[in-house]
Amino acid sequence: MITDLIESRDLLEVKELAVDFGAAPAVRGVDLRLKRGETLGIVGESGSGKSVTALAVLGLLPGSASVRGSVRLEGRELVGLPNRELAKIRGNKIAMVFQDPLSAFTPVYRIGDQIVEALRIHQSLDRAAARKRAAELLDLVGIPEPERALDNFPHEFSGGMRQRAMIAMAIANDPDILLADEPTTALDVTIQAQVLDVLRKAQRETGAALVLVSHDLGVIAGMADRVAVMYAGRVVETAGVDELFARPRHPYTLGLIGAVPRLDTGGGPLVPIPGNPAALGDLPPGCPFAARCPLVQDRCRTAEPPLAGTDGHLAACVRADELAERRPAPSEVYPVPTVPPPAVSVPREEREQVLRVTGLTKTFPVLKGTVFKRRVGDVYAVDGVELDIRHGETLGLVGESGSGKSTTLFELLRLGRPESGRIELLGQDTAGLDRAGAHKLRADIQIVFQDPMASLDPRLPIGDVIAEPLLAQHAPRELIARRVPELLRQVGLEPAHAERYPHQFSGGQRQRISIARALAVQPRLLVLDEPVSALDVSVQAGVLNLLQQLKAELGLAYLFVSHDLSVIRHLSDRVSVMYLGRTVESGSVEAVFEQPRHPYTRALLSAVPLPDPPAERARTRVLLAGDPPSPTERQTGCRFRTRCQVYAALDADRRGRCEQQAPPLAQAAPGRDHAAACHYPEA
Amino acid sequence: MTTLITEATLPAAEAPAPGGRLRLVLSRLTAAKGVLVGGTIVLLLFLLAFGGPFITHWDYATPDYSALRQPPSGTHWFGTNGLGQDVFAQTVRGLQKSLIIGLLVALFSTVVASLVGACAGYFGGWIDRGLTFLVDLLLVFPSFLIITIISPKLKGAGWIAFVVLLAAFNWMITARVIRSMTRSLREREFVRAAQFMGVHPLRIIVRHILPNVASFLITDATVAVGGAVMSETALSYFGFGVRAPDVSLGTLLAAGTDQAPVFPWLFYFAAGLLVLFVLAINLIGDGLRDALDPTTEAARPARTSRSSK
Structure with missing residues (x-):
């Protein structure tokens, strides 16, 4: 406290802030202080009250919320200030960057008009000057051709571009404080890295203090000077970022740090925090x-x-x-669960092939017209995917949104004839399967979906949910009655829970039910489509540990799809990286993560924030320029070259090869499990 | 199994009992007060309708010329009408017809609507186009005209043909709603999951689609019960369906409406029974809806009423 007094006066001081929604509290006495130019990270799980705190500072909570306590901006009390007074502060002194930039922009107005509006509310500028300033702002946040971008509508921008424009609008009036509420949660990692970079730049240009609300410890570690950890509507720990990560004093913080899988270390069980985040109601x-x-x-x-x-x-x-x-x-x-040694110990080459995909493609027609539909183009969703999974191993499939991961999965699970290429499941070519054969093979491949609420029928008790695949395979009644309790126990639930409905369970438990359902017919291959991305970190760790455990016990093979490289690193044996529908790199996890050969993989890896402040600061980043091109146009040559840093550094002769020839997926060295589709790979 | 940390400290529930959804829904259904009350009323109405003729010596058609338009009394419990017919005998006779017609028409039309709508929405493509065309065709056809043309040919077939006819023109709008609800449900992940598990499409419709549209179906069916009784009246009024001297609640109401201010017993007994019937059906419908929807706390039996957060 004494050091605080010696330094400059606090810019923002929050004391005993409490917010109630009706009878249920959301924030229960939060104290925060923010100095000029500093970055305060607020971290917490869903329902911890971090977003409500941010909104309460701006007075943006709905009328049903009652706010108590004090929020002082440069000594001026904001709580209880009439709306008109608050409006003068919002956007001028304190500006907000929201999580979902699509809903934060009015869809029917042009981007430029909205920034101009923000400028003219707080400054006396004429239209032309405001427009000029708006273009400068867009340029500052790295939007190409800012003059033209001013006339675009929000939906014409990609997610990353919208978030940049949002930041431009937030810094339009040189605010003292930028409030960013999960600004990168909806974005891909490479785009997240770009946006965080823009945020840093914006902060540098304006000298504003930044309050960054996030659930991602990695983002916080890289951005914040000080961190406040929130739990159940209160700050449970606050310290400088290095101090907090190195010497946590609250067991919750300690648990959070242990629960995050890390990119720079592999294997081993994670540290799950038992139970679920506390319900603020009771x-x-x-x-x-x-x-x-x-x-x-x-x-x-x-x-x-x-x-x-x-x-x-x-x-x-x-x-x-x-x-x-x-x-x-x-x-x-x-307490950390011990993962039993893997059930399979034979070398990889001798193990049975579970899945082999070569040259898989899938295109969707782009149709126009209402009565007579005509084909005006194609979306090349999947265009050359290679996968190879053997018994008892986990293949991590990584790619950003739009890279064709989900389409690949659906093509696999369809068990039909692919458009082109070949899918072999347990040695059987799916193109040659008849109905009965496909139905039988379904028992060997099961899927766990991303959203555990959407993938469980809300009207079916979970006993019936888990019995479903068994019923589909015409299993006898006695077997079903025996398997259901067994499966529930296997995933860490109680047999008596069979009578409950999905909504009575928490997110993590629902995902366990999904896993139990997938395991019911004893599949050989489990397809996991982003199984933990909807879960909180502490709960996610428990599910990841369960998956590792099940794999070791049952000798399953996993196809684990995720956009989160840390999770992939933690769980997988091999990894396959996709970009715009193509496999660009594949190999063992150690090889790919430690010596990435494809420039895209390198950029992807460097974009993942580490939950370790010193390491995070010391890293050199490869920032990718721009967004992925549209999959509707089929480019000749390498698809990545528009964003490629290697291509950009090449001379004209050598560029020709990238422009004309699509690089094949080539082995790094004979006998080594590492291949990349690049003409000029890193050695 | 190694030391596995369960995520939550859920209370140890009682011993597992197999049975699945059907048993759960039944136990919730029987625990709901509304269903018990509604069910009892419907049962009593049936008892009255079919037992009533035996407790009075009056016949619904035979006039008693000594008592014309008499108010309720010891001899004629519900009074008599202008022809001297006993209103009690007529009411119970009418109740027989209306109970059966109301329930069966609602049941038939709901079943047809849900199957057609769900199939059209789920399968899409040509099946959808064909079924939607059929629905649209029936909607633009003047159903009244068709019933008028067909019903003389069905004279011999009796009331069951009449029920089928009424139901056949009563399901189309419901089917269209179900179709659009199904189309959005089809994209949900739990339906996808079932498809990937190899569950048969018809089974997916019965197990996943229909329970998720059940709230609407039940509400619609309860409304249809009252509607069927009334549309039967309209047809009977024009001489189709139930014909004199036979009576239904509808014909009794139609005959008694204009005399209600002066001779209330001609109207209010039939009207009261109809209201009671529709009310009871509504109670049962509400209970059924709550029993099928696990998120409603009201109908849940006490022992599982605690939700695990």
Whole structure:
């Protein structure tokens, strides 16, 4: 506290901020302070109150919310200020960058008009000057051809471009504070890296303080100067970013750090935090984290510990001092499940082939006209995918949105004749299957979907949900009655839960039910389509551990699709990288992650933020320019060259090869499991 | 199994019992008060309709010339009409017809509507186009005209033919709604999941699509019960369907409406029974809807009423 006084006065001071929605609290006494030019990261899981806190500062909460406490901007109280006064501050002193830029722009107005509007509300500028300034702002955030972009409508921009334009609008009036609420959550990693870069630049140009709300510890580690960790509507720990990540004093922070899979380390079980995030509706007395805390003591259950500590490192835990002194690793505090040794120990070459895909393509026609549809073009969704999975291994399929991952999966699961190319499942060519053969083969390939709520029928008790694939395979009744409780136990639920409906379970539990359903018919290959991307970090760790465990016990093969490279690194044995419908690199996880050969893979890897501030700062980034081109046009040559940093550095002669020939997926060295589709790969 | 940390400390529930959805829905259904009350009323109405003729010695058609338009009394419990016919005997006779017609028409039309609508929406393509064309065709046909033309030919076939005819012109709008609901359900992941598991399409419709549109179907069916009784009246009024001297609640109401202010017993007994019937059906429908929808707390039996957060 003393150091704070010596330094400049706080720009923003939040004290005892509390927000209630009706009877249910959302924020329960938050204290924050923000100095000029600094970046404060607010991190927490869903429902922790981080977004509500940000919105409360701006007075943007709906009328049903009651706000108590104090928010002072340069000493001026904002809580209870009439709307007209607040409007003068919003966009001028404090500006907001929202999570979903598509809904944050009015769809019927041009981007330029909206920025001009933001400028003219707070400054006395004529139209021409405001427009000129708007173009400068768009240029600043790296939008190409800013003059033309001003006349575009929001839907004509890609997600990354919209978020840049949003940032441009936010910094239009040189605000003192930028509030960014999950600004990159909806974006791909390479685009996320671009947008974070723009945010840094915007902050540098305007000298504004930045409040970055995120669930992603990696993003926070790379951006923030100070971090506040929120749990159940309160700040449970706050410290400088290095201090917090190196010496967490609250068991929740410690657990969060242990629960995140990391790009720079492989294998090993993660540290799951048991239980689910506390429901704010009915909090027990005492520390809200007590129910999940491995260090819980009797006194935790009686009174909620205050946020206390020294040197600006505060934690709301009775055992904070102990943790500060002992500095245990997350795995020393939390019980970590042991993953049994893999069931398969034969070398890869001798193992049975589970799935082999070569040269798979899938195009969708682009149709026009209402009565008579005519084909005006094609979307080359999948255009040359190669996959190879053997018994007992996990293949991670990585790619950004629009890279054709999902289309590839649906083509696999259709078990029909592919448009071109070949799909072999357990040695059987799917093109040659008849109906009965395909139906039989369905038992061997099962899928777990991304959204555990959408993939479970809300009107079916989960016992019936899990029995469904068995029924489809005409399993006898006794077998079903025996398998359902067994499966529930296997995924860590109780047999008695069979009578409950999906909505009675939390996200993580629902995903476990999905996994149980997929396992019911004892498949050989489990297709996991982004199975943890909808889950909170602490819950995600539990599901990932379960998957590892099941694989080891049952000798399953996984096709694990994800956009999250850290998760892939953690779980996979081999990895396959897709770009615009093509496989651009594949190989063992160690080979691909440690010595990426394709420039796209390198860019992808460098875009993933590490939850480790010193390492994150020390990294050199390869920032990709622009967005992926549209898949409706088929380019000659390499598809990645429009964004490729290697291509950009080549001389004209050597560029010719990239422009004319599509690079084949070539082995790095004979006998080595590492291939890349690049003419000039990194050695 | 190694040390597996379950994600939540769910309360240890009681021993597992097999049975699945059917049993769960039934147990929720029987726990709902509305269903019990509604069911009892319908049962009593049936008892009255079919037992009533035995407790009175009056016949619905034979006039009693000594009592014309008499108010309710010891001899004629519900009074008599202008021809001297006993209103009680007529009401119970009419109730027999209307109960059966109302229930069966609603049942038939809902079943047809849900199957046609769900198939059209689920399969798409030519099946969809064919079925939608059929629905549109029936919608633009003047159904009344067709019934008028066909019904003389069905004279011998009796009331069941009449029920089929009424149902046949009563399902199209529901089918269109079900079709559009199915089209959006078809894109949901749980339907996709079932397809990838190799579940037969008709089974997907019965297991996944229909339960998810059940709320609408049930509401629609309960409305259809009342509607069927009334449309039967309209037809009977023009001399089709139930013909004099036979009666239904509809014909009784049609005859009694204009005399209601002066001779209330001609109208209010039949009207009251119809209202009671529709009300009871609504109670049952609400209960059924709640039993099928797991998110409603009201109908859940106490032992599973706790939701695990």
